[in-house]
Amino acid sequence: MQLPSVVEPFGEVNVYKQKNGDIDISATILTVPDLEGVRMGLALDGSASMKKMYGVSGIVGGAFAMAAGTPNVVEPVARTMISFLSNFSSNGKVDLMYWACSPDGSKVEEVGEFNESSIQNTPIIGPKKLPWGRGTKLLPPLKDLIEKYKNAPAMGVKQPAAFCVFVTDGIIEDLVEVKQYSIQFAQEIAAGAKPFMKLFLIGVGDDVDAAQMDELDDMFEDNPIKDSSGQEIDLWDHQLASDMNKLEQVFKELVSEDMIVIGSGRILNQNSQVCREYSDGVPALLKFSLPSGSNSFTLEFPGGSVTQDISEGL
Template sequence: MAGHEVIMKPFSDVHRLGNKVVATLLHDPTVEGLDVALYMDGSASMEDEYGPRGILAKLAPVKNLVEPQMRWMLEYLANKDRDGKVRVAYWATGDGSQLEEVGELTGPQAKDFRFPGPRAYGKATVMLPVLRDFVAHMKQQVQVGARRGLAVIITDSQISDAPNVTAYATQVAKEIASGRLPRMNFVFVGVGEQVDEEQMEEISHETYPGVGHLWCHRIADRMEEMAELVAVLVDETMTVAAGGTVYDEQGNTLKAYEGRLPAVLEFDVPATCKAFTLEVAGQRFTQPIPEEHEEDEDHHEEERAPEPEPVSAPAARKKHRGHGH
């Protein structure tokens, strides 16, 4: 390929072979501009999961079931985030309505970051402050390039303010539909027997005009299953908007993808076509088509990199309860 030919993001390689174009994606464009936050339950019911602290911690080895799951989730989520940093906070702390911010963590930081639990375990499980915090965070991040938001919320008990959560989510959906807020999704994961599954379903099954579902939820039986389940739900949530369409310069459809985009796109173009546009998740990426060279025709099979295996989370176990919405 000639040196003057420019390959635009999110593509890493583009070849023209007669009337066929082969375009390799550098990364998944459905998460372009995605800003991610992780909110971990800090209510009193979680105290045993974090393990003893202070003098009690010195009497026996501490078994913190939350920490390894948090590390795994953060490494996974940081790879989805636009700048590789995930906003992390404990919620339902103090009187139950307080948030304790941990910080903006990267994947490498997560490998050995300590998650001992909040300073003050909460007396209730009030979720509305989580939604308000994330909306305020997204309003700030939009100013510096964020185009979409994803909040992962973990709990092990019944929500204390479900009607307020539903009412606020309705307002958020109106703001999204009107263009005043970017697209947002909330991944809601319950852990253990104290979770109110019916309550989670009522929140998550709500649909909003012009937006559809904001929520997806599921329940893990044990803390050790939490990270895997979060990864599955995030993958499913991102896939919802993952279909894409390729257009020529006149806006004619060259190819439509209804499922997750493959790593290598192949489509036919008119002989006079000089550029194509990929539209995915409301974003458009225009790429000039390089001129065809003889060596491309002769050797493109050996030059083309093998299609990478799609990176996805492990399949959810059947015993996980709940639904995608």
């Protein structure tokens, strides 16, 4: 289980309770990866349930409509996200689209490519050419972006050819189909037919199904697929918007055990029992086990320490 709340400098903490009572931990330290040649895509939910977030009240008529108006909370966030992602894009731009459009939520409306400057003058108010969706289907935008970036240079699972962010406020209706297609895509990556792409799902609002997001995130946990170099292909990551403190969190899985961030350190549980020593350097990706009964761990390093509670994952 991915913990919903982590303390800095951790980007993500996953807790796996074992049958013997031990607790396996996989945690990342938040860093900004050195990305090269990456294409960037941002897909915004265009379903009817998102209207209020785009500032659309649905009321027609002068002062009454103005009084009933709601602020557009999507636009400033999307502009900030595009400005941020464009810094890592190979062409300095981010592809923007709306998904979950049309009555059955199966259509995608392309908006265009934007850089940090051009997005500031672009209204982000939901789909214009297609009607707002009445369903939320993730497979169409997934296929669209994979097709768009299929010829991008392949550089490995920690250097994705493309990085795609999907924003939604509801339940994904075609989760089974999305998982099936993701397996097919991972197999194509393993065979060298398509480049690796990282897919990041952001949930907004109170109606998001967090369990679905976890299921998608962990879909390769028990049945890993590896690329030609033996690296496990982990396509999906996710985060609830309410738990995001920094935009850099979208990159929290683009780290490895080869990336050293601190000269030395060690992991202790709440009883000060040493569970892992990092005498040759603390990596950005930490993997260790805690003994039965542990409810937190502490990363000690020269000059400080940080403690992460894991009780939410037990």
